[in-house]
Amino acid sequence: MVSALGMTAVLGGCGSTGSSDVTLRLVAADYGDSAATSSKKYWDKLAAAYESGHPGVKVEVSVYSWNDVDRKVKEMVDAGHAPDLAQIGAYADYAAAGKLYQVSDLLSIRTQADFLSQLADAGQWKHVQYGIPFAASTRVLFYNKTLFARAGITPPTTWAELASDAKALRDKGVKYPYALPLGPEEAQAETMQWLLSGGYTDNGGNGYTDDIGTYTIDSAQNIQTFTWLKDELVDKGLTGPVAPGKLNRADAFTAFADGSVGMLNGHPALIQQAAKKGVSFGMVPMPGRNGTARASMGVADWMMGFKQNGHAEQIGDFLDYVYARKNVLAFSRAYGLLPVTDSASGAMSQSDVAADKSLRPFLDQLPTSQLYPVGKTSWAAVSAAVKKDIGQAVAPGGSPAGVLTRLQAAATAADSSDAN
Incomplete structure (x- = not known):
């Protein structure tokens, strides 16, 4: 982990989402190892930057440790209060229960096409993608x-x-x-x-x-x-x-x-x-x-959109922003993880930044990596x-x-x- 996120939020897709006064609730995992490096800082900056270009949308983010985040989301879903978005360790159970949007119902074609193919494939349940790769690692x-x-x-x-x-x-x-x-x-x-x-x-x-x-x-x-x-x-x-x-x-x-x-x-x-x-x-x-x-063995964590609150358009617009190249790079660099998109991976592989160079042995393994069978419940x-x-x-x-x-x-x- 690094002591500062060093993140510059990038405004992308600042057009109207087609409605106003929508609050998106996101539950995310914490990749930091202290309050100073908590992922909450990353998400708060990202959400504030997005909101400044989308006055009718608020993004409320709750960040939990990896020890708790999957359980917290399950409790919310079981209680009938699913978040709009969850960034956690697995998606298949929610996809099998019919609770998630298909990725094609959320993301622009450009964003979908930018994901590394084997990561996108690993996000499929019964040959339909529901899990959106968020961060990756190899060995x-x-x-x-x-x-x-x-x-x-x-x-x-x-x-x-x-x-x-x-x-x-x-x-x-x-x-x-x-x-x-x-x-x-x-x-x-x-x-x-x-x-x-x-x-x-x-x-x-x-x-x-x-x-x-x-x-x-x-x-x-x-x-x-x-x-x-x-x-x-x-x-x-x-x-x-x-x-x-x-x-x-x-x-x-x-x-x-x-x-x-x-x-x-x-x-x-x-x-x-x-x-x-x-x-x-x-x-x-x-x-x-x-x-x-x-x-090599690859590992990915997942983003997913829940259907319960019916905010597909706003969820998709926000995620298109989340997966803009500079934002993917900022998160990857902050936490020593591999980018999940072709555009960010290409930028990292060509970078002269020392931290990026240190990740190249892992980045080189990613195109041929195999992931756990996470699409199986x-x-x-x-x-x-x-x-x-x-x-x-x-x-x-x-x-x-x-x-x-x-x-x-x-x-x-x-x-x-x-x-x-």
């Missing part, structure tokens, strides 16, 4: 340059090289040669990154689903991936003193910033966390079984099951095939239940 492999130099090694490009590097780091006394956070905080992320890197001929695995959206958690490739992790990293003592199933992502990041980790998968927030502690680090694409992984249950159980796959005496088969059965059941 790359971070490595500690000081520890690598001490061990006389270079960043890995294959799994075999990763295991070899991990052994060299362990032999030099590094506490976590490769940090493998499969604890309940965010195990679904580490799991997906490894699944995507686990192919043979195309350097890409299945992930959680196949190309048509069917869960394939227990595919032969995925079982082989977790068997390799167990046999070649965990069982050989190359993942550190904490069992992967008990190591959370936040703790792994803290250990990296403290200089105790040789390498781990990380997202952009780790840049500043490590830099603040003076760690010299590099970033490379995640290794694959036979070479650089074909796909079953995903929340499947993700919870992965968080709870995947660590057992690499535990002493654990069975990767057995654990993935159980997770597949749970996913199939959840998917079937949601389809009925």
